Amino acid sequence: MTFVKPAFRHPDAPLNELGRSRQDYEGGLSTLCAGCGHDSVSAAIIDACFELNIEPHKVAKLSGIGCSSKTPAYFLSGSHSFNSVHGRMPSVATGANLANRDLIYIGISGDGDTASIGLGQFAHVVRRNLNMTYIVENNGCYGLTKGQDSATMDTGSPNKKGDINMYSPIDLARLAIEIGATFVGRSFSGDKQQLIPLIKAAISHRGFALLDVVSPCVTFNNHSESTKSYEYMRGANTDMPVDFVPMRQEITATYDSGATCEVCMHDGSVVRLYKQDNDYDIEDRQSALEATNHYAKEGKILTGLLYIQRDSEELHDVLGTARRPLNSMTEQQLCPGPRFLDSINAGLR
Amino acid sequence: MQAKQSVNDFVIKFANVNGTGSASANSMFAKAIFRMGIPVSPRNIFPSNIQGMPTWYEVRVSQDGYLGRRGGIDIMVCVNPQSIKRDVAEVESGGYFIYDSTKPLDLRLIREDVNYFGIPFTDICLREYTDARQRLLFKNVIYVGALSALLNIDFNVLKDLVADQFKGKEKLITPNIYALELGYQYAVTHFECPIGIHLERGHKLAKHIEDFDNILMDGNTAAALGAVYAGATVAAWYPITPSTSVVDAFDKYCRRLRIDPGTGKKNYAIIQAEDELSALGMVIGANWNGARAFTATSGPGVSLMSEFLGLAYFAEVPTVLIDVQRAGPSTGMPTRTQQSDVLMAAYASHGDTKHVLLFPATPAECFSMTVEAFDLAERLQTPIIIMSDLDLGMNEWMSPPLEFDGDFKYDRGKVLSAADLDGMEERFGRYKDVDGDGITYRTYPGVHPDKGAYFTRGTSRDEYAAYTEDGDEYVRNMDRLLRKFETAKSLVPEPKIKQSEMETRYGAVFFGTTASPAYEAIEILEKEGIDLDTLRIRSFPFNHEVEQFIREHDRIFVIEQNRDGQMRRLLLNETSVPAKEKLIPILEYNGLPVTARKIAGMIRNYVTHGNVTPLTRRSATEEISA
Numbered sequence: 001m002t003f004v005k006p007a008f009r010h011p012d013a014p015l016n017e018l019g020r021s022r023q024d025y026e027g028g029l030s031t032l033c034a035g036c037g038h039d040s041v042s043a044a045i046i047d048a049c050f051e052l053n054i055e056p057h058k059v060a061k062l063s064g065i066g067c068s069s070k071t072p073a074y075f076l077s078g079s080h081s082f083n084s085v086h087g088r089m090p091s092v093a094t095g096a097n098l099a100n101r102d103l104i105y106i107g108i109s110g111d112g113d114t115a116s117i118g119l120g121q122f123a124h125v126v127r128r129n130l131n132m133t134y135i136v137e138n139n140g141c142y143g144l145t146k147g148q149d150s151a152t153m154d155t156g157s158p159n160k161k162g163d164i165n166m167y168s169p170i171d172l173a174r175l176a177i178e179i180g181a182t183f184v185g186r187s188f189s190g191d192k193q194q195l196i197p198l199i200k201a202a203i204s205h206r207g208f209a210l211l212d213v214v215s216p217c218v219t220f221n222n223h224s225e226s227t228k229s230y231e232y233m234r235g236a237n238t239d240m241p242v243d244f245v246p247m248r249q250e251i252t253a254t255y256d257s258g259a260t261c262e263v264c265m266h267d268g269s270v271v272r273l274y275k276q277d278n279d280y281d282i283e284d285r286q287s288a289l290e291a292t293n294h295y296a297k298e299g300k301i302l303t304g305l306l307y308i309q310r311d312s313e314e315l316h317d318v319l320g321t322a323r324r325p326l327n328s329m330t331e332q333q334l335c336p337g338p339r340f341l342d343s344i345n346a347g348l349r
Numbered sequence: 350m351q352a353k354q355s356v357n358d359f360v361i362k363f364a365n366v367n368g369t370g371s372a373s374a375n376s377m378f379a380k381a382i383f384r385m386g387i388p389v390s391p392r393n394i395f396p397s398n399i400q401g402m403p404t405w406y407e408v409r410v411s412q413d414g415y416l417g418r419r420g421g422i423d424i425m426v427c428v429n430p431q432s433i434k435r436d437v438a439e440v441e442s443g444g445y446f447i448y449d450s451t452k453p454l455d456l457r458l459i460r461e462d463v464n465y466f467g468i469p470f471t472d473i474c475l476r477e478y479t480d481a482r483q484r485l486l487f488k489n490v491i492y493v494g495a496l497s498a499l500l501n502i503d504f505n506v507l508k509d510l511v512a513d514q515f516k517g518k519e520k521l522i523t524p525n526i527y528a529l530e531l532g533y534q535y536a537v538t539h540f541e542c543p544i545g546i547h548l549e550r551g552h553k554l555a556k557h558i559e560d561f562d563n564i565l566m567d568g569n570t571a572a573a574l575g576a577v578y579a580g581a582t583v584a585a586w587y588p589i590t591p592s593t594s595v596v597d598a599f600d601k602y603c604r605r606l607r608i609d610p611g612t613g614k615k616n617y618a619i620i621q622a623e624d625e626l627s628a629l630g631m632v633i634g635a636n637w638n639g640a641r642a643f644t645a646t647s648g649p650g651v652s653l654m655s656e657f658l659g660l661a662y663f664a665e666v667p668t669v670l671i672d673v674q675r676a677g678p679s680t681g682m683p684t685r686t687q688q689s690d691v692l693m694a695a696y697a698s699h700g701d702t703k704h705v706l707l708f709p710a711t712p713a714e715c716f717s718m719t720v721e722a723f724d725l726a727e728r729l730q731t732p733i734i735i736m737s738d739l740d741l742g743m744n745e746w747m748s749p750p751l752e753f754d755g756d757f758k759y760d761r762g763k764v765l766s767a768a769d770l771d772g773m774e775e776r777f778g779r780y781k782d783v784d785g786d787g788i789t790y791r792t793y794p795g796v797h798p799d800k801g802a803y804f805t806r807g808t809s810r811d812e813y814a815a816y817t818e819d820g821d822e823y824v825r826n827m828d829r830l831l832r833k834f835e836t837a838k839s840l841v842p843e844p845k846i847k848q849s850e851m852e853t854r855y856g857a858v859f860f861g862t863t864a865s866p867a868y869e870a871i872e873i874l875e876k877e878g879i880d881l882d883t884l885r886i887r888s889f890p891f892n893h894e895v896e897q898f899i900r901e902h903d904r905i906f907v908i909e910q911n912r913d914g915q916m917r918r919l920l921l922n923e924t925s926v927p928a929k930e931k932l933i934p935i936l937e938y939n940g941l942p943v944t945a946r947k948i949a950g951m952i953r954n955y956v957t958h959g960n961v962t963p964l965t966r967r968s969a970t971e972e973i974s975a
Binding site for chain 2: 028055056057058060062072073077078079080081082083084085088090091092093094095096097098099100102103120121123124128316319320321322323325326327329331333334335336337338340341344345348349
């Protein structure tokens with residue numbers, strides 16, 4: 001690394017319950033383009049983990065390939081990280097989670113990594129309800145190879161060269177809801193107020209949590225006609241503000257009950273959503289699909305917590321694996337020893 | 350006509366229709382011979398199909414303990430009219446043809462030099478059973494009963510086997526024994542039993558089987574048991590013939606051995622992945638996180654896994670992969686055997702990669718090498734590929750009993766604990782070669798609140814795991830990986846060398862399932878005055894013993910089951926062989942396990958027509974031409 005972050009720490013920097021400052025959750029200096037939406041997402045992850053009092057070493061960061069997948073180097077330097085191969089992060093995360101269910105798994109991917117080369121693995125990690133947070137930094141293009149269209153690019157949206165995309169887009173949030181995801185949120189890298197609580201809720205969710213975050217590519221896909229630009233998002237974003245109240249904290253504020261929806265999560269935390277539409281039931285798949293569809297037809301992008309299933313069986317529940325992490329099992333627990341082999345041999349004669 | 354005569358030495362083949370229950374009857378036949386203390390090696394020759402296609406079961410009975418295919422058929426048991434024409438043609442002169450005589454045999458199928466035994470299997474079944482399913486299933490048991498009389502199989506052994514087979518379903522025992530008796534009675538009533546080729550218990554001690562402590566087991570089950578013993582807790586896989594039974598068996602043993610009696614929870618996890626790419630990704634993720642994990646696949650799966658193999662090699666994540674090879678390329682012949690993944694496995698992935706390969710030749714080695722593979726993977730922090738094949742993996746082999754040393758302790762390799770990290774004065778460098786053997790220290794995620802975290806990546810990095818495009822750093826790292834591969838030479842299983850009784854400058858090299866027929870071929874040739882030292886390769890990278898064997902011999906026959914002589918090419922690539930001409934390819938690649946006769950024939954042919962000087966000091970050529 002050519003650049004080194006200054007080690008200076010403000011003496012009055014606030015500390016969290018673990019006695020760690022926000023800086024303890026930072027990573028290396030970003031090498032992404034100035035203004036890249038992905039850096040805002042990294043910052044939101046840092047804030048979320050700091051505020052949730054997560055011990056950095058209890059987090060495992062995983063990614064695939066692309067601009068987005070570089071970002072785990074830019075947050076939580078105290079965590080182990082695995083930058084795997086293109087589109088294959090879900091499988092590596094699955095194996096890692098099987099080995100040690102006690103860590104927090106945060107996967108970072110992009111729209112190329114997830115919606116094209118990795119669509120297969122993405123679909124199957126959703127199906128398996130792996131206990132992880134999966135963040136797609138969605139900018140509609142391939143940044144690292146200089147701006148080719150990705151599969152999430154909207155029909156009719158032009159790329160930087162002016163070519164209009166005529167293919168149908170893949171909406172990852174809708175797809176995830178369809179195939180059984182138990183937590184699906186959509187957000188915008190420019191909306192920190194919404195993104196941080198959403199990340200906190202996603203981390204607290206027991207099971208697979210997808211956050212599809214529109215994160216503009218300032219270099220290749222931020223022109224005014226693009227539907228993944230800052231400008232477009234600011235106009236089209238129909239946001240449902242989100243609050244996250246961690247477990248054990250008292251809920252103090254009161255809100256207009258009509259449009260507010262509170263969901264008590266598995267660990268006792270509460271996620272609160274301020275809906276645009278009162279009929280929308282975020283615990284109903286069909287309702288969630290209809291709501292996103294309704295806004296899409298109006299040229300709007302609905303953001304917030306789109307769908308949640310509070311109680312679900314994550315992969316370990318389905319498999320019936322031991323509560324103790326598999327990677328902590330000892331030789332005595334695992335190896336049957338020579339005497340059992342004698343009985344095997346005897347049965348084969 | 351001369352009818353073949355032999356005791357405890359013959360090849361019998363069953364021609365069946367697949368999906369009719371013949372497999373369990375045939376397996377009972379082979380196991381009965383095994384239980385009589387007579388060496389036997391059965392092989393399924395089956396189609397990629399579930400029901401209705403021709404399928405064969407070939408059983409070699411060898412007093413001397415030869416377990417490879419010999420070549421040629423002495424007795425054909427034909428219960429499939431679809432294949433009868435080719436089945437008749439395949440019987441050697443003087444051999445026996447046992448068939449269903451419910452309908453008279455087409456005269457064109459009558460050979461002067463073959464002995465025919467017609468038994469009306471279908472008629473017996475129609476007479477005895479009313480249910481269509483029973484008629485189909487018991488036909489198989491009836492022919493085993495008839496063979497019991499014709500070949501002198503101990504009937505009590507068969508009865509015991511039936512009892513074993515239907516443990517828990519006792520009401521099926523009596524009808525099965527009855528069906529055996531139907532066949533037995535028909536044979537003794539209509540023919541002079543036993544026939545010229547038959548079995549005799551305790552005839553004489555087998556040459557290659559010192560004491561009859563052997564077991565009968567397939568290699569896939571043995572490998573699965575090896576994974577259990579090695580402490581594998583995660584298996585991720587995608588179904589593919591002929592490897593599927595590895596994970597099936599792992600599942601079976603885990604259900605028995607790995608369920609916590611208190612909680613009923615599993616101390617293991619098995620995932621059927623969406624494809625082979627994902628399967629290996631999961632294995633890598635689990636190993637990265639400190640669990641022992643493996644996958645099993647075949648050639649097409651290894652092709653897909655190449656990308657991840659490169660990652661595991663470069664990012665240095667332990668990985669165990671069992672490749673049960675089948676005939677390629679592409680889908681090839683999915684239910685036929687080959688040793689044709691050697692080069693792909695050795696160099697899988699783009700860029701400069703080399704992988705450690707293990708070559709088991711028996712179920713006992715499938716077990717022991719799988720146990721060893723997990724230690725090697727963690728010690729070397731790299732993929733270990735176990736190169737089995739369909740013949741070894743899916744057929745039952747007589748094998749020495751499985752052995753496991755009670756004092757054996759897992760070697761988890763260079764892993765730093767929290768205490769190790771606290772005790773370190775210098776900065777932890779994930780890719781820093783502290784010991785000079787090319788193997789660096791790693792940490793498991795979550796081990797320490799402040800130390801030991803690093804960034805695993807498939808991109809180039811410095812000794813502290815930070816991304817770098819510095820050419821010198823890259824070269825240092827690549828050279829260290831080469832140094833690690835050099836270290837591997839001292840850790841992998843050494844080859845098995847057998848010196849000929851006669852001094853010879855000529856050798857034969859082989860591996861895996863080619864070993865059994867190769868050893869037999871060497872003995873055939875020895876009788877003809879062609880002497881060869883042999884070396885059985887058991888691992889890659891090749892160590893100095895392989896180098897030395899090549900150096901010390903003038904001509905080396907490299908015997909393998911693929912078209913392109915892949916092991917020969919690997920030897921040319923990875924040893925200091927001075928000239929290509931020194932290594933002579935001896936190849937069989939028709940998808941059936943190579944026979945001893947074929948190997949002997951090819952070497953003999955080379956010696957007699959290859960314009961080479963006699964291979965030993967004896968004047969061999971005269972004897973051969975005689």
